[in-house]
Amino acid sequence: MQDRGVLTVISGFSGAGKGTLVKKLISEYDNYSLSVSMTTRAPREGEVDGKDYFFIDKPAFERNIENGMMLEHAEYQGNYYGTPREYVEKQLSAGKDVILEIEYLGAFQVKKMLPEALLLFVTPPSAEELLRRLRGRHTETEEQIQGRMKRAIEEADIVDKYEFILLNDDLDTCVRQTHEIIQNAKFSVSRNAAFIEEIKKELTVTVG
């Protein structure tokens, strides 16, 4: 079977608990590696190049885009942000399961570049619970919260392009299920074309 790691893209409603889920997944199992983003914005105090972000200038970032070296990218407030392909490929080749926490436009860019990518979508058990969690943060105005809820309606329309739903009701259960889904993806037929070809060849030789 494949020794290559699985590239997993995790998206979800804001307020669904993606960040906490990803953090816990990575700290509980040692086969995961979080992707490091690339950006053209200036480093903030304390940020380390290659750890928090890969910091590069705009012309270099644009060359990366042209050369197919970005798995996905977006512009935000005049700066580029994206996922460099080389870093992800190195981790996957080393057998690491790479986690990318990005929103859906980025997720679909990644899937187009690397169809093997596993797309997971985090959701709370209900819309009511989502609203409760957003309000419980006490960090945003009601207007901002309503904005997030409207965005959730938009996002709900594209969930069917993902492979699995991660129902984040109990966090520990959700972390364990996420781990199982990613590990079992290694046995999906679509990710094992090479193994299937190999056994076909072997069978033909063995029967003679």
Next chain:
Amino acid sequence: MQDRGVLTVISGFSGAGKGTLVKKLISEYDNYSLSVSMTTRAPREGEVDGKDYFFIDKPAFERNIENGMMLEHAEYQGNYYGTPREYVEKQLSAGKDVILEIEYLGAFQVKKMLPEALLLFVTPPSAEELLRRLRGRHTETEEQIQGRMKRAIEEADIVDKYEFILLNDDLDTCVRQTHEIIQNAKFSVSRNAAFIEEIKKELTVTVG
């Protein structure tokens, strides 16, 4: 999420250990139910109707086929064998995960009738190991074994229509993985259209 059980079809190379795998899966976890086949052949001594098979006559079986009441069927030595839809549906509705151990032609018939079916294919780690296991049984002539190997070549061609490969190297590991794959199928997007629709509706109402 769905309360309905998952219908899993398990096929695989003969000699891959399907039977042992299914038996162990069912005895280790109590959420599974093995489907009971229907046949037109006469009951053998000790066979119980509704347990070993559902025994019916040919005209009744043929009416079942016509009325779409068989999930799959085949003819073998002048008798019909197949999977009655009603029995499977009842088990699924009761939340049982139903296991169907059948070969690929039947598997594809089931998938056509119930697209939600999860198709799993059991394989040994290599063709050599398959041959070793077949010979190790000491129940068949070398000619019969070669026949099975030739059939395996045919089967290898259709593996890509299945969803997951179950690599049966260590039996306990394979049983656990099979269980995880089936349980996590409950979170696949394609099996949760209703949940996604529900949360969409809820979001719209909540935002107002």
